[in-house]
Amino acid sequence: MAAAGLWFITPHAVHRYIERFAPRLSYEEALADLIRASHEARRVKILPTGLVLYRGPKPRRLRFFLQEAVEPPALPILVTVCGKSGDSLHPPLAGASPV
Secondary structure, eight states: HHHHHHHHOOOHHHHHHHHTOOOOOHHHHHHHHHHHHHHHEEEEETTSSSSSEEETTTTTTOOOEEEOOOTTSOOOEEEEEOTTSOOOSSSTTTTOOOO
């Protein structure tokens, strides 16, 4: 199987994408979404942790956290996926009052 996309996408990143944004997708469908995102996302900045923040296109503006410090010919590694910085990753509990 040939590599596709601009990043090596970890199973953890695929599972977080499914959990947080696409619960109805299969693993393979979610992986295909992330491969497409690797072509559309833009590099934003290097974080103090050493990871590099990439941001996806509107309207979702997903945040992708990558490890770029890899030896060629290895691809940058997609570690995890989060929503927009103001988004909650998990919906509030039923009956809970907003903070």
